[in-house]
Amino acid sequence: MAGYQLFLPRLYRHVELGHRTHIKQLEQGLQTNTYLKETVKAHTQILTLKCRQGGNSHWLIISLFEQLPNVRRLCFRDFLALSVQKVRQVLLTLPRLTHLDFQYCELTASPTIKPMAVCHLPNLKNLHFLWTDFSADAIRQLFSFTPSLNRVVLGANHNRKAMANDAALQCLTQHCTQIKDLSISLQQVKEASLCQVIQVYGSQLQHLSIRCEGNDTLWAISQHTKQLRQLVLRCSNYTGGYHSVMNVLQDCRSLQHLEMVSWPLHDVPSIVLDQIRHKASNIVKVTVALDKQDLQEIRRLCLY
Numbered sequence: 001m002a003g004y005q006l007f008l009p010r011l012y013r014h015v016e017l018g019h020r021t022h023i024k025q026l027e028q029g030l031q032t033n034t035y036l037k038e039t040v041k042a043h044t045q046i047l048t049l050k051c052r053q054g055g056n057s058h059w060l061i062i063s064l065f066e067q068l069p070n071v072r073r074l075c076f077r078d079f080l081a082l083s084v085q086k087v088r089q090v091l092l093t094l095p096r097l098t099h100l101d102f103q104y105c106e107l108t109a110s111p112t113i114k115p116m117a118v119c120h121l122p123n124l125k126n127l128h129f130l131w132t133d134f135s136a137d138a139i140r141q142l143f144s145f146t147p148s149l150n151r152v153v154l155g156a157n158h159n160r161k162a163m164a165n166d167a168a169l170q171c172l173t174q175h176c177t178q179i180k181d182l183s184i185s186l187q188q189v190k191e192a193s194l195c196q197v198i199q200v201y202g203s204q205l206q207h208l209s210i211r212c213e214g215n216d217t218l219w220a221i222s223q224h225t226k227q228l229r230q231l232v233l234r235c236s237n238y239t240g241g242y243h244s245v246m247n248v249l250q251d252c253r254s255l256q257h258l259e260m261v262s263w264p265l266h267d268v269p270s271i272v273l274d275q276i277r278h279k280a281s282n283i284v285k286v287t288v289a290l291d292k293q294d295l296q297e298i299r300r301l302c303l304y
Contacts, residue, residue: 005035008035008036008039009039009042009043010043012036012039012040012043012044013043013044013045013046014044014045014046014047014048015040015044015046015047015048015068016048016050017047017048017049017050018049018050018051018052019052020052023064026064027063027064030064030067037067040067040068041067041068041069041070042070043070044068044070044071045070045071045072045073046071046072046073046074046075047065047068047071047073047074047075047094048074048075048077049074049075049076049077049079049090050077050078051077051078051079051080051082052078062089062090062093065090065093065094066093068094069094069095069096070096071094071096071097072096072097072098072099073097073098073099073100073101074090074091074094074097074099074100074101075100075101075102075103076101076102076103076105077102077103077104077105078103078104078105079105079106080105080106081106081108082102082105082106082107082108083107083108083109083110084107084108084109084110084138084141084142085110085141086110087107087142088145091121091124091145092121095123096123097121097123097124098123098124098125098126099124099125099126099127099128100124100126100127100128100146101127101128101129101130102128102129102130102132103130103131103132104130104131104132105132105133106132106133106134106160107132107133107134107135107138107139107142108134108135108138109135109137109138109140109141110141121145121146121148122148123148124146124148124149125148125149125150125151126149126150126151126152127146127149127151127152127153128152128153128155129153129154129155129157130155130156131155131156131157131158132155132157133157133158133159133160133161133164134157134161134164134168135161135164136161136163136164136167136168136171139164139167139168139171140167140171140175143171143172143174143175143176144171144175146175146176147175147176147177147178148176148178149176149178149179150178150179150180150181151179151180151181151182152172152176152179152181152182152183153183154168154169154183154184154185154186155183155185155186156185156186156187157186157187159186159187159188165186165187165188165189166189166190166193168186169184169186169189169193169194169196169197170193170196172197173196173197173200173201178204179201179204179205180201180204180205180206180207181205181206181207182197182201182205182207182208182209182210183207183208183209183210183232184197184209184210184211185209185211185234189211191213191214191216191217192216194210194211194213194217194220195216195217195220198210198217198220198221198224198225199220199224202220202221202223202224202225202226203224203225203226203227204227205225205227205228206227206228206229206230207228207229207230207231208221208225208228208230208231208232209231209232209234210232210233210234211234211235211236212233212234212235212236213236213237215244218233218244218245218247218248219244219247221248221252222244222247222248222250222251222252223251225252226251226252226253226254227254228252228254228255229254229255229256229257230255230256230257230258231248231252231255231257231258231259232258232259232261233258233259233260233261233263234261234262235260235261235262235263235264235267236262245260245267245268245269245272246269246271249295255295256291256292256295257289257290257291257292258289258290258295259289259290260272260289272290
């Protein structure tokens with residue numbers, strides 16, 4: 001019994017619920033085991049909801065979520081038709097939630113959802129999408145009740161809805177004004193949409209990870225992200241020139257870390273390659289990482 005009580009807080013720090021049997025077992029345990037109930041209440045910080053057989057039973061256990069007041073991170077995984085209205089119902093039962101993840105899901109809009117006049121989720125700061133699709137209406141509804149976000153990771157998805165990824169960026173800038181850390185890996189997004197996001201958030205961005213398709217993206221970064229500290233640029237058919245990358249190095253004076261991922265060698269400034277003493281000249285694509293000292297040395301050598 002002593003060992004059970006000793007390890008129970010660690011075992012229940014992360015709770016995963018998927019199969020109906022597991023859900024009912026936990027529900028019964030919380031009703032009959034006072035120590036388990038107090039342990040879950042105090043120590044459960046991560047909750048993962050998986051869509052397995054009987055996946056709809058998640059919505060029958062709102063009373064369970066209300067017994068998890070210290071959950072900081074919530075992850076939805078493998079839901080093929082996840083209503084944004086249902087998501088909101090769950091979120092409102094978790095007052096201390098700071099992180100929200102969607103993995104391998106598809107978000108659907110609710111025709112009955114009502115706009116929220118005030119922010120009911122002030123602690124929710126982080127949103128992470130991984131292979132999650134959505135309609136334009138669904139993503140708009142989600143962002144409408146998560147206005148306090150300051151870190152957003154929009155990972156790659158299947159882009160099943162035409163123009164939905166572009167709509168997601170537009171809705172993000174309309175509803176979430178506090179973004180400081182942004183990563184965008186969505187496919188088939190217009191460069192103009194990426195540039196618009198950079199322009200809207202540029203003055204407050206500290207970390208940016210984005211796909212680079214041309215000079216417009218680099219120009220937007222150099223002109224609007226003066227306070228940027230970390231930058232990850234993933235090359236995507238970029239055919240621009242040397243000076244655009246150098247403009248970023250010159251204009252973003254607060255930059256302390258730069259990564260250039262999957263860039264052809266001919267598009268990487270020679271002074272950057274010299275700085276990291278790159279020797280694999282036969283490799284078609286490389287990842288170049290520069291820290292604060294590297295960036296300062298580059299500026300000293302060629303920008304002043």
